[in-house]
Amino acid sequence: MRISHSIALLSGVFGFALAAPAAHAADPIKIGVIAETSAISGVGIPNGAKMAAEEINKAGGINGRMIEIVDYDDHNSASDAVRAFQRAAQQDKVAAVIASYISEVVLALEPWAGRLKMPMITPGAASNEITKRVHDDYDHMKYVFHGYLASTQIADVVCEASKTLMVNDLHMKTAVVMSEDAAWTIPLDEEYLKCLPAGGLKVVDHIRLSPDTTDFTPIFNKVEGEKPDVIVTGISHVGVQPTVQWQQQQVPMPMYGVSSQATNSTFWKDTNGAADGVIFNMVSAPDVAVTPKTIPFAKTYQAKYGNLPGYAAYTSYDDVYMWAEAIRKAGSTDPDKIVEAMEKTDHVGTIGRIAFLPKGDTFAHGMRIGEGYITGLMVQWQKGNPVTVWPANVATGKMIFPAFTKLPQ
Amino acid sequence: MLALQILIDGFAISSLYALGATGFTLIFGVSGVLNLSHGAIMVVAAVIAWWVAGTFGAGPYLGALAGVAASLACAFFTYRVIVRPIQNSPSIPREEKEIFVLTGTLLWGIMLQEAVAYLFTNNPKTVRPLVEGVVMILGVRTPLNEILTAVLSWAAIGLLYLLVNRTRTGKSLLAASMNPRGLTLLGFELSRIYVLVWAIYGVLAGIAGVLLGAFLGVSSDNAGTLTASAFSIVVLGGLGSVSGSLMAAYVVGYLETMTAYLISPSIRTVPVLLLLVAVVYVRPQGLLGRR
């Protein structure tokens, strides 16, 4: 979901774990992991994957064969990722790949998954394009699975939650959509503009801002002039800055929606507490028993790596389990058979019950969302802690807003 | 109402731009150096202020002081370790000094930026403002911090003006920018003047960085943009002309603010870039530059 910042410098290129691929009696099954390992949220991808592999190996592996995670650092750059992918497929001979949370990187890898017939899943990218390509050109692109919500699906989760939180509980009627001008927000905004009104929030304005914006004063003033009840956000490249300026200017309407930077555990400190009251979307949180696996995973992860897992660590952990299951069912590492088995996945992971949509669906090979599958969460920063406020069955608290917020009577 | 809003918001951001560009242009005026580590030095000031104020619980004032001190240290280092050796190096031909200074300061800027990203991550940080709360100015709700930013920026620029025009040392600075050779003939040591200029620069960049961190927030990724924006303002105003830079800062600040209010926030910086290209082509010496 994060978009690539200025890419890693050329010099920072090429990180590969030089895992020596010695041949053993029972050859291990290799799974490649491509991610930006110098970022806190990026390193969660190999970390989560390794945890899952260890657990599976402890329980006897896949039909007696161990899983080996081979990880590659892509420095957040599409060109590094492509090379890592080529190496994984052609030299290290992995059976499947788990790759990146950056749409730019995943979309660059996708055609290569088709060309090299290499099953691949992304634990965190959000572009709609990922599944659209599978839908449009199934025969070539069927090797790609989307292990995270697409932009449109994220918008649906935000809208679904807004029916309860905004319309029902707070009696809100109007909203302004505020998104950064980027490829991932195009489908997000399109869906917002459809599903918010359907849920009872009239969209009075739709503002797209440059991802380079540092001064948000004009934007907030404009929004305020339109007197909406809530600001629905779609931001990822920016986050700390609009939040701080929202608080300093005491903009009287709540910020609610997608704010990727708010999912960082350091967000409170980075904003000096200006985050108080901000509501944002997540798929899983460390204190919420989305499934029985969520909390144990978060605890073990923290004990092992010293910090809480980022969102892509949960999905990456689940992805290894799903690949292992698919390989077991397929009975071989033949890519076509793995894909066929993966399509039948019905796995209760840390983020919910995961099943993939069939090839005829618009989101072919995307995750099924909704009641009983992946529902997503809405979380609010409250006095230094993220508190889950939706859905009601897993909520750990009620919404609280800072004093300057004016809620409709 | 809208006009008033544009007037107030544009003023704060423009003042900050002005302060950021003043030091940059001063160095160019006096020693002919374009310091491409400028943005990184501002980032260091802001992040150190955030760190000292937040992590040590030292409070905003001590934090701000630490930020300015860090910036001063970086400025000295830039001059002593990078700029001066290149200027004195016998093996670099005179006409190539400029590119070496540019490349050297650029690399140094990248090092600072990477060091900040490594030690404090590249997440944006915000310095806790010295004052919180809002006031109403003719019906426009304005954060006190925004007013303070403008006031402090102008106070710093005002002090610089007094220093340059009212003190002997300051006047020697001015003279150095006009005719360095003449000054040495009069018995002034040029190198001491350069050190002084870099010290003033360090303080100005530090204040600008801390204010920026408190007003808008700053991330190590912003270093390049900050340098580019100071560079643009300075060229627009006329390289080396402090009053030109001040004026250009307001042109840029208001143009950006008006674009965001009246056209669309998604093309905020585009009109400025176009104006810049136009000015450079039509009047390369800038608004108030001498040639």
Next chain:
Amino acid sequence: MFRSRTFQIVVPALVVMALLPLGVSGYILGLLTLAYYYAVFAMSWDLLFGFAGEVNFGPSFLIGVGAYTAALLNHYWLWPIPPCLAAGAVAAVVAGAVLAVPALRLTGPYFGLVTLVAVLLLQNVLVLFAGITGGEIGLDLPDVLSIDDNTNYYYALSFMTVSGAILYGLSRSPVGLILQASGQDAIEAAALGFNVAKHKLAAFCISAFFSGLAGAMLIFYLGTASVGTVVDIAVGVNVIIAAVLGGRRTIIGAAVGSIFLIAAGEVLRPLGQLSTFVVSAVALIVILFFPGGFMGRLLQAGGRE
């Protein structure tokens, strides 16, 4: 010429490079493939800077225009690769000329700033028209040069060798000497009767041609074009560092610098995020203590050519 020191260094090096696929893993080849394309970027930049004396802060403007022209034609109209490459190179030359004709009247920092602004504008345009260009997430290409490591490696190596030979030859030709003279003292060169502006414009267009072509080749190697890979300021910064590090005004040095940057990045990989810091520090030390760069040092050690 065949006796020259440059020749004695370059030819054996090329032979070794051509034999590498026999003994080196596909991974290293992939590394070098990228380095060779960067080498062309850096050599083109050196022609403009080292010889014409113009500091182009926006090499990635030319690279980006070439790359995106090729990418759009391939993505939307499914043009085959060769015409896409040609179109990319031509587009870069046109864009370069449009930029250079007025910009070359400017000198020093002004020229630098205009070239820098060109990159920022291009970046803005690509993001604003995200619907067509794919914005920051980029554009995928239906076609790629090859999916085989060795083939890709030889494409890149031959491309670098040919481009390098042309650029080097040009720099040693009378035209190169005039460029050098106008770079060092434009007024004197003009007084001698040379049309400085025309020569500089020619240098800019040649630089643009190779930058654009290399940009287009690079994206067909990667199979994707994105702001981060071909337009970002960071790409340009690397090109400049590589050229200065390798030894400006040598052409060959720019290639050496590029390969060094890539290799250093790989060797320093265990440092993680700090690797960029260390590479910058090394480059800074070279600039401070050996301003001639690697090649300057090497060539000087054996006396003048």
